[in-house]
Amino acid sequence: MTQTYTYSPRPVGGPISFAIKGDTLIVDSGRKVHEVRLGAVHTVRMTYEPGRIGQKSFRTKVTMSDGKNFTFSSLSWKSLVEAQELTAEYRAFARNLCEAIVKANPQARFIAGKPWWLWASTTVVAVLSLFMMAYLIWQALRMGSTGVALIGALLAVVGVWQIEPMVRLNKPRLFSSGALPEELMPKAG
Structure with missing residues (x-):
């Protein structure tokens, strides 16, 4: 022991x-x-x-x-x-x-x-960031900027990969x- x-x-x-x-x-x-x-x-x-x-x-x-x-x-x-x-x-x-x-x-x-206030604020910022990234991707596709949309999608995937465990595990x-x-x-x- x-x-x-x-x-x-x-x-x-x-x-x-x-x-x-x-x-x-x-x-x-x-x-x-x-x-x-x-x-x-x-x-x-x-x-x-x-x-x-x-x-x-x-x-x-x-x-x-x-x-x-x-x-x-x-x-x-x-x-x-x-x-x-x-x-x-x-x-x-x-x-x-x-x-x-x-x-x-x-x-x-x-x-x-984490403490409730910190976990909740992290969760809110993470969700807002994801929605903002989705909006960026949508706007890029609307304007025909496929490269920007792909970079946005890549950043969104990396962001979810890093932030999801932090939010899920620290509840x-x-x-x-x-x-x-x-x-x-x-x-x-």
């Missing part, structure tokens, strides 16, 4: 390590070591973060009762151009952390997806610590 997790959140800079010890989480950023009481956790939020082509990033944000928070991601940066997906490690640590949090604080809330909903949302976890194996 994995009780530690280490990842590099940025292309430059050192890694951050997390270690669960009973009802405490040790967060070591290399410069500072923080001890986080898991009983003080207010909310755990799991989200999907679109990444570069071919890379998906899943993020867990833990917010404390005093408003402080920390995050960890399934993507660890190795250099400016290379990132590694920590699928098994992230899945195991997220599961273990949620179990430890619910033991330390049964009142903690577990939320999947806000509650989950229990024992049943983490599989769609917000990297695919195992």
Whole structure:
């Protein structure tokens, strides 16, 4: 059972390590070591973060009762151009952390997806953009600009391909610590 997790959140800079010890989480950023009481956790939020082509990033944000928070991601940066997906490690640590949090604080809330206002505004902008692109394609075809229409169609397809998972996966909903949302976890194996 994995009780530690280490990842590099940025292309430059050192890694951050997390270690669960009973009802405490040790967060070591290399410069500072923080001890986080898991009983003080207010909310755990799991989200999907679109990444570069071919890379998906899943993020867990833990917010404390005093408003402080920390995050960890399934993507660890190795250099400016290379990132590694920590699928098994992230899945195991997220599961273990949620179990430890619910033991330390049964009142903690577990939320999947983005906040309602952010998800709704993203959805509205995505739908409006799609309608605007459809209008552009229609106008281009009416004027006989097939090339512009094809470019518009290509951009619409790429846009849907990138935005659809962000909207679908980040729909806000509650989950229990024992049943983490599989769609917000990297695919195992």
